[in-house]
Amino acid sequence: MYKQSLGERMFNVSNASFITLLSLTMLLPFLHIVAKSLSSSEAIANGEVLFWPVGFTLDNFQYILQDSSIWRAFGISVLITVGGTLLNLIATASLAYPASRPEFKAKKLILLMVLFTMIFSAPLIPSFLLIKSLGMIDTLWALVLPGLISAFNFFIMRTFFMNIPSTIIDAARVDGLGEMGILFRIVLPLSKPTLATLGIFYGVAHWNSYQNALYFINDPRLYPLQVKLRQMIVTDELSASQGADAYAMMFSSPEGIQMATIVFATLPILLLYPFLQKYFVKGSMLGSVKE
Amino acid sequence: MEDTNTVLQEQKPIVNLKKKKLPVNENKSNEPKRFESTVAHLKKYKMLYIISIPGILYFIIFKYIPLLGSIIAFKDYNIFQGIMESSWVGLKHFQALFENPDSLRIVSNTLLLSFYDMLLFPAPLILALLLNELRLVIYKKIIQTIIYMPHFLSWVIISGIFIGVLSPSTGIVNQFIQWLGSEPIYFMGSEVFIRPILVFSNVWQSIGWGTIIYLAALTGINPELYEAAKVDGANRWKQTLHITLPAILPTFSILFLLSIGNFLDLGFERVYTFLNPLNQQNGAILDTYIYEVGLQQAQYSFTTAIGILKSIVGLILIMIANFISKRLTGTSLY
Numbered sequence: 001m002y003k004q005s006l007g008e009r010m011f012n013v014s015n016a017s018f019i020t021l022l023s024l025t026m027l028l029p030f031l032h033i034v035a036k037s038l039s040s041s042e043a044i045a046n047g048e049v050l051f052w053p054v055g056f057t058l059d060n061f062q063y064i065l066q067d068s069s070i071w072r073a074f075g076i077s078v079l080i081t082v083g084g085t086l087l088n089l090i091a092t093a094s095l096a097y098p099a100s101r102p103e104f105k106a107k108k109l110i111l112l113m114v115l116f117t118m119i120f121s122a123p124l125i126p127s128f129l130l131i132k133s134l135g136m137i138d139t140l141w142a143l144v145l146p147g148l149i150s151a152f153n154f155f156i157m158r159t160f161f162m163n164i165p166s167t168i169i170d171a172a173r174v175d176g177l178g179e180m181g182i183l184f185r186i187v188l189p190l191s192k193p194t195l196a197t198l199g200i201f202y203g204v205a206h207w208n209s210y211q212n213a214l215y216f217i218n219d220p221r222l223y224p225l226q227v228k229l230r231q232m233i234v235t236d237e238l239s240a241s242q243g244a245d246a247y248a249m250m251f252s253s254p255e256g257i258q259m260a261t262i263v264f265a266t267l268p269i270l271l272l273y274p275f276l277q278k279y280f281v282k283g284s285m286l287g288s289v290k291e
Numbered sequence: 292m293e294d295t296n297t298v299l300q301e302q303k304p305i306v307n308l309k310k311k312k313l314p315v316n317e318n319k320s321n322e323p324k325r326f327e328s329t330v331a332h333l334k335k336y337k338m339l340y341i342i343s344i345p346g347i348l349y350f351i352i353f354k355y356i357p358l359l360g361s362i363i364a365f366k367d368y369n370i371f372q373g374i375m376e377s378s379w380v381g382l383k384h385f386q387a388l389f390e391n392p393d394s395l396r397i398v399s400n401t402l403l404l405s406f407y408d409m410l411l412f413p414a415p416l417i418l419a420l421l422l423n424e425l426r427l428v429i430y431k432k433i434i435q436t437i438i439y440m441p442h443f444l445s446w447v448i449i450s451g452i453f454i455g456v457l458s459p460s461t462g463i464v465n466q467f468i469q470w471l472g473s474e475p476i477y478f479m480g481s482e483v484f485i486r487p488i489l490v491f492s493n494v495w496q497s498i499g500w501g502t503i504i505y506l507a508a509l510t511g512i513n514p515e516l517y518e519a520a521k522v523d524g525a526n527r528w529k530q531t532l533h534i535t536l537p538a539i540l541p542t543f544s545i546l547f548l549l550s551i552g553n554f555l556d557l558g559f560e561r562v563y564t565f566l567n568p569l570n571q572q573n574g575a576i577l578d579t580y581i582y583e584v585g586l587q588q589a590q591y592s593f594t595t596a597i598g599i600l601k602s603i604v605g606l607i608l609i610m611i612a613n614f615i616s617k618r619l620t621g622t623s624l625y
Contacts, residue, residue: 008527015421016430022418023437026495029456032463036455047461047469095346098339105332110343117354119552119606123598124581125591126360129374130353148349179338208445210560215586226447230564233451255461262451269443277439 037061037260044256060260070261072221073228076140080224081206084144088202089195091148092157097183099154100161101169118151124215131216142216143209143224150205153198160194161187197279204276207269229265232258364596370589384596393580400486401576404562405554407490412550414494415501416543420531422502423509438499446496450564453492454479485570489562496561508542509535544620552609555601577601 031051036044040055048054064070098104099111127146136142164187172182188195210226217223223231232254269276333340364384366377388394418438425431441449456462457478465475478484516534525533559578566574575583577597585594617623 005526011527012424012426015424019418019421019425019434022498023434026441026499027437028463029452033452033455036461044461047466049461050463050466091346091349094342095349098343101339103332103336104339104343106340106343110347113347113350117350120358120602122354122357123361123364123595123602124578125585125595125598126357126363127353128586129360129363129591130357145349146353148353149346179336179342183342204443208443208447210445210447210564214563215582226445229451230447233447233454234567255455255458258451259455262448262455266444266448273440273443276443277436 033259033262036256037263039256041256060256061264063257064260064264069220069223070225070228070264073223073225074264076222077207077225080140080143080209081203084206085199085203087144088148088150088153089199092150092154092198093183093188093191093195095149096154096157096161097187100158100164102166114149114151114154128215137216138219138222140222143206143212146212147205150202153201157191157194157198160191164190193279200276200279204269225265229261232261361595361599363592364599366592368591368595380592384593385600387593388596388600396572397575397577397580400573401555401557404486404489404557404576407486408493408557409550409554411490411494412547413543415498416505416539418498419502419505419509419539420535422506423535424527435499435502438502440499441496442500444496446558446560446564449492449496453488453565457488479565479567480569482570482573485565485574489565489574492565493561504542504546505539508539512538540620544616548609548612548616548623551612552605554608555605 028051032049035051035053036049037060038053038056038058039049040057040059043049043054095110099107101107131137131142131146136145168186168190169182172186177185208226209224210230213222213224213227217227360374363374363377365379365381366374367380367383368374369377422431422434425434444452457464459465459475459477459480464478469475476484478488512535517530520530520534555577557576557578559582562574562576563579563582566579581594581597584590585597613623
């Protein structure tokens with residue numbers, strides 16, 4: 001082993017401390033939010049809460065769990081995430097499969113068509129007018145259909161399908177399997193890891209999506225969780241700007257409730273995080289590095 | 292970053308396709324029964340074509356029809372007359388954009404924020420290099436797990452976290468400021484702080500995730516290069532300078548080129564969720580302006596004109612950047 005010089009050791013220490021500090025800036029705000037969500041309103045108002053709950057209470061969570069509109073928004077988000085992701089995967093696969101087969105003559109045309117939408121996207125207003133004329137305003141379709149196939153995910157899936165040896169597919173054809181059968185019984189089962197990765201791409205995007213609901217949903221009963229959460233934050237922010245003291249006097253601290261809602265909305269993502277991270281990291285590197 | 296993958300992937304298959312197809316076509320050119328073979332081909336693979344129809348319809352309806360609908364930028368759109376019947380007005384709405392008192396403010400906000408983002412563009416690269424120097428593998432894994440996390444959160448949650456942390460009465464930052472003996476600052480309610488907050492929150496969200504692609508490129512470097520450099524007496528700094536950096540420069544330039552194409556696309560959610568009436572002045576960008584004036588005040592034609600200008604500027608920028616990069620480094624998108 002060769003010996004580290006003094007300069008090198010100093011670099012190692014300062015590098016490690018810098019990176020630790022950086023990751024603390026990402027960890028500590030979380031702890032702060034969680035601590036606030038579990039603290040009593042007096043402690044929050046007095047500014048006593050740092051990274052550990054002061055005057056531990058579950059009141060904030062009890063409050064939001066009793067609010068049926070939050071549960072409703074949660075349900076909508078789950079529905080959009082699960083149903084939307086399924087539709088996304090089916091639609092993406094059914095376009096990516098033909099586009100991956102050399103026998104398919106319209107392949108180049110489809111690739112160009114998809115690529116063009118990555119460069120030129122329609123402005124907001126014409127898209128809004130389209131959704132409106134399709135009668136999808138204030139329906140959940142407006143949250144699912146506009147982003148049915150992501151061009152990026154389409155290309156990932158197509159690349160993966162292309163790597164499936166055509167001998168397998170030809171053998172299936174000889175055995176009398178139709179194209180649908182090949183897609184659902186051979187190609188898709190062979191692409192489970194890719195489907196999982198893309199499913200997570202789509203799913204996380206659905207869960208976190210805010211702007212489509214903002215544009216297309218006016219009916220409060222159809223609000224997904226992110227819109228509901230945003231409303232609670234904005235109301236609180238406004239009351240804070242009007243005078244912090246007025247709302248600190250209130251019985252139940254809006255800030256504690258707001259923080260509890262943030263924790264509530266983040267929890268599903270955090271619980272799935274180890275799983276998500278594994279597939280996301282894989283997915284973000286699919287085909288990105290030339291070997 | 293997402294777009295990069297596609298472009299890199301996209302190029303490979305097209306090249307393969309050309310190589311494979313050429314000899315086949317030459318053989319077939321002798322065949323006289325071309326039409327019959329086309330019919331037979333369609334019959335044999337008809338399901339392939341049928342399967343692709345829903346996807347094609349999706350792109351036509353949801354991507355191309357709105358693109359055509361952009362012609363309302365050259366018309367006075369009227370809800371009762373519809374897109375086709377509304378009267379043409381030429382470049383009136385583009386002119387209005389230049390005469391609008393808000394325009395200068397919105398455009399300069401957008402340009403400034405884009406510019407700050409671009410200055411911080413190398414941040415993930417630098418972090419990846421620093422992570423690469425960490426010697427303890429477990430520690431590196433833990434750090435990576437933490438810094439990837441913000442990427443999975445929605446902007447509503449991120450802005451909620453920032454509002455909570457920066458809160459004037461209860462936020463941790465102001466507790467610290469008060470502990471130092473100063474007056475608390477209402478960060479979110481001030482024009483002065485909104486731009487730094489927007490830039491910082493973006494770095495906070497994306498820096499960790501941005502390192503992945505660089506770390507992947509770093510693992511692809513041949514370790515023999517480092518061993519040879521060590522034998523020649525190069526220290527770690529020299530190794531980084533002469534081996535690591537040149538090796539990941541192509542990845543960096545491709546990512547940079549792509550980001551220039553999105554120069555004005557700061558992201559609606561990322562900015563909108565941080566805005567409130569008190570910080571609007573310096574925080575509003577083209578996208579939030581289009582939403583507020585276009586959707587909420589129903590100035591459909593005017594804001595579509597803004598959207599079109601934005602796309603054109605993006606296209607011109609990416610073409611210029613591509614040209615320069617081709618000349619300087621030989622790396623280009625097309």
